[in-house]
Amino acid sequence: QLQLQxxxxxxxxxxxxxxxxxxxxxxxxRSPSYYWGWIRQPxxxxxxxxxxxxxxxxxxxxxSLKSRVSISVDTSKNQFSLELNSVTAADTAVYYCARHGRxxxxxxxxxxxGALVTVSS
Amino acid sequence: xxxxTQSPATLSVSPGERATLSCRASQxxxxxxxxxxxxxxQAPRLLIYGASTRATGIPARFSGSGSGTEFTLTISSLQSxxxxxxxxxxxxxxxxxxxxxxxxxxxx
Numbered sequence: 110q111l112q113l114q115x116x117x118x119x120x121x122x123x124x125x126x127x128x129x130x131x132x133x134x135x136x137x138x139r140s141p142s143y144y145w146g147w148i149r150q151p152x153x154x155x156x157x158x159x160x161x162x163x164x165x166x167x168x169x170x171x172x173s174l175k176s177r178v179s180i181s182v183d184t185s186k187n188q189f190s191l192e193l194n195s196v197t198a199a200d201t202a203v204y205y206c207a208r209h210g211r212x213x214x215x216x217x218x219x220x221x222x223g224a225l226v227t228v229s230s
Numbered sequence: 231x232x233x234x235t236q237s238p239a240t241l242s243v244s245p246g247e248r249a250t251l252s253c254r255a256s257q258x259x260x261x262x263x264x265x266x267x268x269x270x271x272q273a274p275r276l277l278i279y280g281a282s283t284r285a286t287g288i289p290a291r292f293s294g295s296g297s298g299t300e301f302t303l304t305i306s307s308l309q310s311x312x313x314x315x316x317x318x319x320x321x322x323x324x325x326x327x328x329x330x331x332x333x334x335x336x337x338x
Contacts, residue, residue, distance in 0.1 A: 155331050207273075213280060215327075217266070220273040220274060
């Protein structure tokens with residue numbers, strides 16, 4: 110059974126960098142059939158896709174965040190990571206990591222439990 | 231960017247009744263649409279992909295239909311555990327992957 114688990118600081122100061130890691134167990138992150146993505150959800154609001162990475166290292170970002178975001182993969186640890194710099198209060202959200210397929214199987218089929226990150230002033 | 235619009239924002243339904251949720255895409259997305267259910271404090275759960283295929287373990291009372299720009303999620307007979315927020319998502323043309331704003335299904 111595939112499991113994803115987010116980890117990282119729950120409190121980040123404004124203007125600093127938010128860093129989260131997603132640990133994957135139950136399957137290899139090297140699978141050519143999947144992408145690995147980050148989605149966030151501000152309190153009481155909807156879902157926003159941040160970006161995704163393929164095991165090869167190819168990355169895809171939401172243009173609204175592209176100038177501040179970086180996603181990387183560590184296949185040796187079966188992990189992928191998110192960095193979001195110059196954070197503000199608007200970046201306070203629950204951050205989810207999730208897996209999605211390719212082409213017609215592109216839905217997010219497995220999700221982590223989510224990590225609440227609060228940006229403080 | 232493909233914009234996904236869900237309606238209504240809130241749907242009040244009695245247990246045992248049928249619920250019909252709508253999702254519209256700003257341009258054709260073929261059948262590359264997913265539906266998710268989210269309960270408070272939990273991650274979203276995949277219900278439907280390919281517009282009409284139930285994900286593993288999803289009860290038959292959940293069904294999806296549509297293609298192109300208009301999609302529907304139907305819950306045939308609402309159970310107590312079905313009261314939640316539902317999101318649609320398109321994965322036809324990305325980046326970006328885009329979600330609708332959600333429909334909250336509440337107890338009438």
